[in-house]
Amino acid sequence: MNENTSTSTTELDRPYVADKPAVRETDDELRARIPGWGADLDPADRPAVPRERYAPEVTGAHWEFPDRQPEPYPRERSIEHGMLTPVFGTVAPLHGVSGAIRRYAYRYSEGRAAHWLLLIAGDRVDSFGAHVKSLATLHPDNPVTETGVLSEVRRHGWSSRVRSRRVDRSHTWIDPILVAGPWVATGVVAVMLARKAVALARR
Amino acid sequence: MKAMVYRGPYKIRVEEKDIPRIEHPNDAIIRVTKAAICGSDLHLYHGLMPDTRVGMTFGHEFIGVVHEVGPSVENLAVGDRVMVPFNIYCGSCYFCARGLYSNCHNVNPNATAVGGIYGYSHTCGGYDGGQAEYVRVPFADVGPSVIPDWLDDEDALLMTDALATGYFGAQLGDIRHGDTVVVLGAGPVGLYAAKSAWLMGAGRVIVIDHLEYRLAKAREFAHAETIDFAEHDDIVVTMKRTTDNLGADVVIDAVGAEADGNFTQHLTGAKLKLQGGSPIALNWAIDGVRKGGTVSVMGAYGPIFSAVKFGDAMNKGLTLRMNQCPVKRQWPRLLEHIRNGYLKPSDIVTHRLPLEAIGEGYHMFSAKLDGCIKTIITMDAA
Numbered sequence: 393m394n395e396n397t398s399t400s401t402t403e404l405d406r407p408y409v410a411d412k413p414a415v416r417e418t419d420d421e422l423r424a425r426i427p428g429w430g431a432d433l434d435p436a437d438r439p440a441v442p443r444e445r446y447a448p449e450v451t452g453a454h455w456e457f458p459d460r461q462p463e464p465y466p467r468e469r470s471i472e473h474g475m476l477t478p479v480f481g482t483v484a485p486l487h488g489v490s491g492a493i494r495r496y497a498y499r500y501s502e503g504r505a506a507h508w509l510l511l512i513a514g515d516r517v518d519s520f521g522a523h524v525k526s527l528a529t530l531h532p533d534n535p536v537t538e539t540g541v542l543s544e545v546r547r548h549g550w551s552s553r554v555r556s557r558r559v560d561r562s563h564t565w566i567d568p569i570l571v572a573g574p575w576v577a578t579g580v581v582a583v584m585l586a587r588k589a590v591a592l593a594r595r
Numbered sequence: 596m597k598a599m600v601y602r603g604p605y606k607i608r609v610e611e612k613d614i615p616r617i618e619h620p621n622d623a624i625i626r627v628t629k630a631a632i633c634g635s636d637l638h639l640y641h642g643l644m645p646d647t648r649v650g651m652t653f654g655h656e657f658i659g660v661v662h663e664v665g666p667s668v669e670n671l672a673v674g675d676r677v678m679v680p681f682n683i684y685c686g687s688c689y690f691c692a693r694g695l696y697s698n699c700h701n702v703n704p705n706a707t708a709v710g711g712i713y714g715y716s717h718t719c720g721g722y723d724g725g726q727a728e729y730v731r732v733p734f735a736d737v738g739p740s741v742i743p744d745w746l747d748d749e750d751a752l753l754m755t756d757a758l759a760t761g762y763f764g765a766q767l768g769d770i771r772h773g774d775t776v777v778v779l780g781a782g783p784v785g786l787y788a789a790k791s792a793w794l795m796g797a798g799r800v801i802v803i804d805h806l807e808y809r810l811a812k813a814r815e816f817a818h819a820e821t822i823d824f825a826e827h828d829d830i831v832v833t834m835k836r837t838t839d840n841l842g843a844d845v846v847i848d849a850v851g852a853e854a855d856g857n858f859t860q861h862l863t864g865a866k867l868k869l870q871g872g873s874p875i876a877l878n879w880a881i882d883g884v885r886k887g888g889t890v891s892v893m894g895a896y897g898p899i900f901s902a903v904k905f906g907d908a909m910n911k912g913l914t915l916r917m918n919q920c921p922v923k924r925q926w927p928r929l930l931e932h933i934r935n936g937y938l939k940p941s942d943i944v945t946h947r948l949p950l951e952a953i954g955e956g957y958h959m960f961s962a963k964l965d966g967c968i969k970t971i972i973t974m975d976a977a
Contacts, residue, residue: 428937451686481721519603540958
């Protein structure tokens, strides 16, 4: 070996030689500093069972296949399912325009972007419709209480941000625009349409 | 009963709803005593999860008292104090029979890619959650467990998701003696994952976040080294330099869909919903782990595509491991650790609010105000 080109391994960064990095703390030091250090060092102590075997004594299931829950209305389901699952949630059944969009979304598999994008579209129509409907009730949506925005005052919104280097400060300015913008834009369009309708009616 | 109700993105309120009823012979109705707001509830709150319907009650972390049981329930009785894992599962399908409780095939008609979760949109089965005075609990003989007398309510509550998930994240990292473990995110799951990494024999545990108060908690609660990524131009380089230029043996993503730290990714993923979340932390994990290392993903992402650096993962020969935590599988060992004094889950709780103030709780948690790490909701009827 040419001695001029040999270098002590201690001078080399670790990945370029085979040795592992030096231990920073011994097991005894770690055990003394950290309660429970190494209690699950043996993977056999880590939760793993039951795996790859049917274990009703562990799960509590006392059926081969569960009883079927009654289906109070035609329940939408993924077309990847071979049948309606025996148990399912029954809150907020499909209804109205949002329901039609969502029902259409379930014609596509979970592998298709159309499925998810239509569901998100249904979500937005649902929340818009609920908001409009609430205006005709004794309990209309209240953007101040429902967004919890008052906690900006009560929970130190200013100092939580200003006294920190937190990275979300870089987009704090755009967040209200993205959240409230669609509502404001919808309101503006609604007012414009209403004005147009009034003008047409006056002709 | 009073219940938190979703009204649309960024809008929730407390409404009167009917007390849920038994809909299946193995159902139970639980009177909720305590619930928690989870970081993944924020994905619903922000409108990121498809098929989140107006009128739904969120909340998959809750404990309570059995109020009513269906005719086939054998393992629970009215009056039992119970903790309920966030997974809804039958215990008998192909997947449950193999221990994959979070992937149950008998509880979620809306999707095959995910099992059932309380209060987590129709994509997760369309069940109401526990941020309410009462909740329907399917398969009462399978999911819930009676809380041991010695276990504190708040510790039990945190076992229903956050603690079990953090521990599971460390477990999926397949941590070996002396490993260097990096945890991305110092929220509840990240803190518990960091703490669990020590139990599994890690030699170094490093927690990365941009919120100093959370990093302080990581140092105090999880005995971890910390890095504030807001102070570094390129956190991947910092991760390499901090780990002898190797990269960490294991990186745990405990952030998920709303990760921050890259304007474009955050805007397109978390705000404009053009991706199934913003995979900033996941990409840092892929780039920051050593070649041949393991990335454990505990952060939740939406079901649509995300701009993940999969090429780097392949070229580095990484092992990527992930799942929703099968909570009940973790409980026996976690109970031992709590009893031995190795874990005290409630040490991370920062806020306790009544149900009426839940709107404030969501905004505070979402905007990371007032040093918020974990908020517990206490029910009036409790």
